Amino acid sequence: MTTLVNLIKRNKHNVARRLYIKRRDLSETYEASWVRVDNYGNKQRVINWGSAFSAIDSDPQIIGSFDVSGISFQVDNSEGLFNVETYLYSIWYPETDYLNRRYTKIKLETGYIDDDGTEVGTTVDFEGYIDSVEISEDYTAMLHCLSYQGILQRYPVTDLSLTGSKTVEQVVTAIMNQSKITDYIPYIAPSAAYNFTISDTSTLEGTYWDILTELAFKSNSVIYLQGSTFKFIERTAGSVVWNFKGTNSLEPQDVYSVNTYDDEGTGRVRVYFKAEGLALTAETSDTTLQKKYKSEPEIVNVDFADSGDRQSILNALLAEFESPKPRINFDCKFLLNQVAPLDKITIEIRGQQQPGTDGGGFIWDAWQWDDGSVWGREIGGIVVSSGTEWKVTEVYKNFDDYIMTISAERV
Amino acid sequence: MGTNLKFYGTNELDGTNTSYSFTSASASLTGNLWDNNYNTKILSSGSDDLTPEVLIFSFTSTITIDAIHIGNHNCKAGDIQYSTDNQGTWNDFSSAIALSNETESYHYYTFNEVSGITDIRFRMNTTQTADDEKYLGQFRAFSLIYEMLQNPATDDFEEPENSRLHRLGDAGSVYVFFGNKYRNLFTFSDATDAEVLQLKALKERKAPFYVFPGGGDTAKTQYGWRIADMYYVNYINAFAPKLKQNILGIGSIIEVELLEA
Numbered sequence: 001m002t003t004l005v006n007l008i009k010r011n012k013h014n015v016a017r018r019l020y021i022k023r024r025d026l027s028e029t030y031e032a033s034w035v036r037v038d039n040y041g042n043k044q045r046v047i048n049w050g051s052a053f054s055a056i057d058s059d060p061q062i063i064g065s066f067d068v069s070g071i072s073f074q075v076d077n078s079e080g081l082f083n084v085e086t087y088l089y090s091i092w093y094p095e096t097d098y099l100n101r102r103y104t105k106i107k108l109e110t111g112y113i114d115d116d117g118t119e120v121g122t123t124v125d126f127e128g129y130i131d132s133v134e135i136s137e138d139y140t141a142m143l144h145c146l147s148y149q150g151i152l153q154r155y156p157v158t159d160l161s162l163t164g165s166k167t168v169e170q171v172v173t174a175i176m177n178q179s180k181i182t183d184y185i186p187y188i189a190p191s192a193a194y195n196f197t198i199s200d201t202s203t204l205e206g207t208y209w210d211i212l213t214e215l216a217f218k219s220n221s222v223i224y225l226q227g228s229t230f231k232f233i234e235r236t237a238g239s240v241v242w243n244f245k246g247t248n249s250l251e252p253q254d255v256y257s258v259n260t261y262d263d264e265g266t267g268r269v270r271v272y273f274k275a276e277g278l279a280l281t282a283e284t285s286d287t288t289l290q291k292k293y294k295s296e297p298e299i300v301n302v303d304f305a306d307s308g309d310r311q312s313i314l315n316a317l318l319a320e321f322e323s324p325k326p327r328i329n330f331d332c333k334f335l336l337n338q339v340a341p342l343d344k345i346t347i348e349i350r351g352q353q354q355p356g357t358d359g360g361g362f363i364w365d366a367w368q369w370d371d372g373s374v375w376g377r378e379i380g381g382i383v384v385s386s387g388t389e390w391k392v393t394e395v396y397k398n399f400d401d402y403i404m405t406i407s408a409e410r411v
Numbered sequence: 412m413g414t415n416l417k418f419y420g421t422n423e424l425d426g427t428n429t430s431y432s433f434t435s436a437s438a439s440l441t442g443n444l445w446d447n448n449y450n451t452k453i454l455s456s457g458s459d460d461l462t463p464e465v466l467i468f469s470f471t472s473t474i475t476i477d478a479i480h481i482g483n484h485n486c487k488a489g490d491i492q493y494s495t496d497n498q499g500t501w502n503d504f505s506s507a508i509a510l511s512n513e514t515e516s517y518h519y520y521t522f523n524e525v526s527g528i529t530d531i532r533f534r535m536n537t538t539q540t541a542d543d544e545k546y547l548g549q550f551r552a553f554s555l556i557y558e559m560l561q562n563p564a565t566d567d568f569e570e571p572e573n574s575r576l577h578r579l580g581d582a583g584s585v586y587v588f589f590g591n592k593y594r595n596l597f598t599f600s601d602a603t604d605a606e607v608l609q610l611k612a613l614k615e616r617k618a619p620f621y622v623f624p625g626g627g628d629t630a631k632t633q634y635g636w637r638i639a640d641m642y643y644v645n646y647i648n649a650f651a652p653k654l655k656q657n658i659l660g661i662g663s664i665i666e667v668e669l670l671e672a
Contacts, residue, residue, distance in 0.1 A: 011579075013587040041426065042446040043672070117450065247580030256577050256585075333577075333585060349580075401575045402587045 002114040004121035008333055009252055014113040015334075015402055016122065019046055019073065021091070021130075022105040023098045030105060030183070037091065040081060047140060048074035049108070049399035052126050052147070056222045056341040057235070058394035058407050063268055063298070063321055064217030068225045070146040071108070071126055071399075077141035082133055104130045105184070106145050107227070108399065110336055123337040125397060127227035129184070148184045149225060152209040155180070162201035165306065168192045168219045171201060172232045175208045185225075190232035193220040194316050196309035203304055218302065220316040226340055233342075235320065237391035237411055240344045244332060244406075246384075248350035256331040256403065258349065261382050263326045265409065270321040272297040273314045282314035284322045293324070325409040328390065334402040343392045345408060351380025414628035416563060416597070418556040418613060419621035419641075423474040432467040434458070436545075447643045447672075449483040449548040456544065460537040463489070464545040467498070468531045468552075475526035476552045479508065480519045480623075480641055483548030486535040487513050491520070494530040501532060514539060517639040519627045524554065551641070556620060557609040563667075564600035566624070568593075568635045571670075592671035593642040595624070595635070600655070602663045607652045610667060614650040619643050619672040644669040 007013070020034035038046045052071040059065040075082055085092035085100055092098045106129060111122035131150065134142040152175075160174050172190040175181065196219060198204070204211055216223045216232060224231040246255035271284040274297035281297065284290055300317065302310040328347065339345060390408035397404050423429070424445040431441040436453040443451035455464040479491060491508040492501040504522035531552060535545040572591035576584055599606065613620065622644050625636040634640070648668035655662045 011583060011585045013585065015587060015589060017589075039446075042442050249580075253579040253581055253583060255580060257580070331577075334587070401577075402589075403575070403577060 002120065004112060004336070004338070007112040007114055007120055008335060008338070009254065011252075013334070013402060016109075016111040016113055016119050017046070017049055017399065018109045019049075020107050020109070023092060024103060025098060026096070028099065034107065035091070037075075037081075040091065041079075043076075045076045045081065046073055047076060050074070051396065051398040051400065053394055053396035053405075054226060054341055055394035055407070056224065057268075057409070058341075059268075063270060063317075064213070066213050066216060066223045066225075068147040068149045070128060070131065070144065070150070072145065073143045075141050075143060076139065077135060078139040082141040082143065083135065101130050101133050106130055106143070110334075110399065112336070121336050121338075124227045125337065125399065147225065148228060148230070149209060151181065151184050152212065153207045155208050157204050157206060157208055157211045162204060164201060165197050165199050166201045167195050167197050168215045168221075169195050169232075171198060171204070171215060172212065175212065176230060176232075181208075185228050185230045188229070188231050190221075191234065192216075192232060193234035193236075194309075194312060195219065196313060197306040198304045199306050200304065218300065218305070218313050218317075220313075220320055222342065224340075224342060226337075235342075237342055237344045237389075240346055240389060242335065242339050242343075242345045243386060244330070244345060244347045245386075246330070246347065246349035249348045249386075251348075254333045255347070255349070256333075258328065258330045258382055259405070260329040261326070261384075262328070263382075265324040265326045266293070268321060268327075268409075269293045269324045270298045270318070271295075273317050274299055275310055275314060276301040276303070278302070278310065280311055280314060282311070282318040284318060286322070289322060325411075327393075327407065327409045328384070329394075329405065329407045331403055331405050334397070334404050339392055339404075339406060340395060341392050344389050344411060345392060345406075346386050346389055347384050347408070348386035349382050349384040351383040413558060414626040414631075415559045415561065417558045417623040417626050419478065419480075419551075419553045419623060420556050421618055421620070422551045422553055422643075423470065423476060424468055424550055424552060428471050428474075430469045430471070432465075432469070434463065434465045436464065436466070444547065444550045447549070449639070452483060452546040452548045454544055454546045455535075458535075458545050459542040464535045466533040466535070466547070466550075468533075468550070469497075470529055473527045473529055474552070475524060475554060476528065477524040477554050478519070478521045478552075479504075479531075480517075480551040480553075481533075481547065481549065482517050482551075482639060482641075483546070484516055484518075484535070485538045485540070485543060485546055486510050487537045487539045489533065489535045489537075491531065491533045493525060493528045494532070495525075495527045497529045498532075515638070517637070519623075519638050519641075521555075521627065551621070553621065556613065556616075558626065559599065560603060560606055561599070561601060562626075563597035565598040566635070567596040570594070593635075593644065594668070594670045595622075596648075596666060596668045597624075598664065598666050600664050602652065602665050604663075607663050607665060610646075610652075610665060611650055613667075614646050616646075619645050622669050642669070643672050645672050 019038035022030045050071040053069045055067045080089040083090040085095040107127040110125045111119045128147040131146045132144045169190045177187040222235045245251045245253045273282040389411040394407035435456040458464045489510045506522045570591040573589040575587040623641045625631040652663040652665040
């Protein structure tokens with residue numbers, strides 16, 4: 001059996017995609033097994049497989065953003081399989097057995113097929129729930145689905161009736177370790193980078209997701225939501241999981257095109273933080289950074305934190321965001337789950353090698369030794385060495401074209 | 412029955428009217444027998460040339476058929492019979508189906524129409540390589556819709572595919588292949604009035620159907636015309652019979668475009 005890495009690296013891809021649902025019975029209990037719908041009744045039902053993304057710190061201007069998108073599948077509805085549960089031929093029929101289509105769980109599996117016809121690397125690339133179904137007269141339907149981020153956006157934090165002081169991790173646990181959440185997302189204990197204390201949790205307002213994202217930002221942590229896996233963890237890049245090869249690389253390539261390259265990373269630099277309404281600030285001591293990037297302070301509300309933690313929160317944010325980090329966005333082969341946000345990658349994109357008489361930019365082995373050539377140099381606007389490491393901030397997957405778009409910032 | 416291009420109706424094996432009983436093959440894979448994909452198979456477990464693998468298909472509502480097509484199998488010796496009394500007695504078709512010393516993987520059998528069938532049994536006794544596990548990719552039991560009086564004058568065969576071509580920085584290519592299906596454009600250049608009416612009925616049919624271009628002629632070995640080449644299709648172009656040479660009464664020219672469902 002060929003390995004997944006080898007199947008991805010070679011340039012003929014035979015792919016596998018499957019779509020499953022889990023319906024709810026009248027007591028809101030999900031059925032035990034996933035029901036496959038992409039080939040329901042032994043006929044292909046999916047017309048367009050859609051696309052989805054998962055992002056941590058991906059916004060080029062806003063710091064501390066987290067987002068996991070939904071997805072829309074276009075399906076064949078010529079037999080009314082995706083109609084309302086009262087329709088005789090609907091997959092949700094009869095309504096005495098199943099509740100409606102909304103909140104039906106849905107998952108997408110993808111994989112590669114090797115030379116023997118064996119599936120390799122099959123993974124759940126999206127899991128969420130159906131939010132709405134749009135029926136069209138052309139005998140198709142659109143299944144509009146949300147990630148489980150949508151579940152966390154349904155409930156106000158006030159329904160937890162929190163009181164007193166609690167740490168960040170305790171609040172995250174209170175949100176994530178309850179049955180109405182664990183029905184969708186198994187609980188994993190949080191590990192905040194800076195586990196500060198919130199003085200009075202009764203003052204917290206907003207949805208579960210609002211609170212989680214705010215606490216993640218202020219504790220210098222991140223939210224990692226991949227399918228049904230949720231982690232509240234430090235913003236620390238893992239080990240290098242993939243070495244991308246782009247233009248002019250001497251190795252087999254897997255980068256299709258570079259869409260954007262911010263070789264400075266100006267948009268996300270913050271050298272000056274100020275607590276809202278308080279006389280607390282954190283400002284870079286690096287005079288060069290001050291000259292380059294000093295601007296209006298980033299205002300951060302730290303009222304809910306213990307007074308002893310507030311300055312530390314600002315200091316941690318400054319340490320994270322004061323230095324510019326180049327950012328890159330590129331299209332590449334479909335890597336299944338080999339690359340995810342927070343993973344480390346390397347990228348090699350070489351310029352065009354040209355002979356130069358000034359001796360600058362010498363490239364080893366660019367030319368035949370002793371053939372009279374001059375030393376070579378490399379030209380091009382985007383030259384990225386494979387020696388630098390990047391942290392993935394966003395992975396966008398197009399399941400219909402089987403192509404990925406990755407955003408990353410220099411580590 | 413001749414060996415011209417044929418059209419067959421829906422496979423009576425399905426997921427609603429049929430229940431399945433296998434000696435050892437997994438009951439969870441019954442869909443592989445009627446999914447129009449030869450590559451998905453059922454496979455026996457622990458079978459050998461002394462241990463037959465018996466496949467029984469039972470029908471909630473009785474069926475009527477006059478042909479059977481089996482695809483991608485390794486049966487060397489065996490038989491196929493039917494019952495009309497819920498397995499009380501097993502009967503041979505008018506042309507008994509007996510596999511003996513078989514070396515081919517695809518077979519097609521025709522017989523006098525039989526109605527009231529409650530069960531069909533396929534006994535796979537030995538395999539073409541001795542003592543192998545027994546496998547079967549497709550089992551089709553159906554009735555003839557129509558056999559053309561003449562084969563098409565021309566055809567335009569292809570397997571359109573769903574694929575993507577991505578280009579790399581060095582102009583190399585990555586070819587992503589999702590799948591392909593059968594398509595053909597048959598031109599019947601001398602269709603009789605009866606044939607035109609039959610094609611009209613096919614066009615108005617509410618469900619896909621099978622096209623068997625080779626008609627069961629084992630002498631036809633060209634791709635698309637072999638025993639293996641049976642496709643579940645829709646008639647997708649406009650029904651448009653034309654006067655031959657613009658003269659009434661000497662037949663019609665009609666193009667029939669079929670695309671695999």
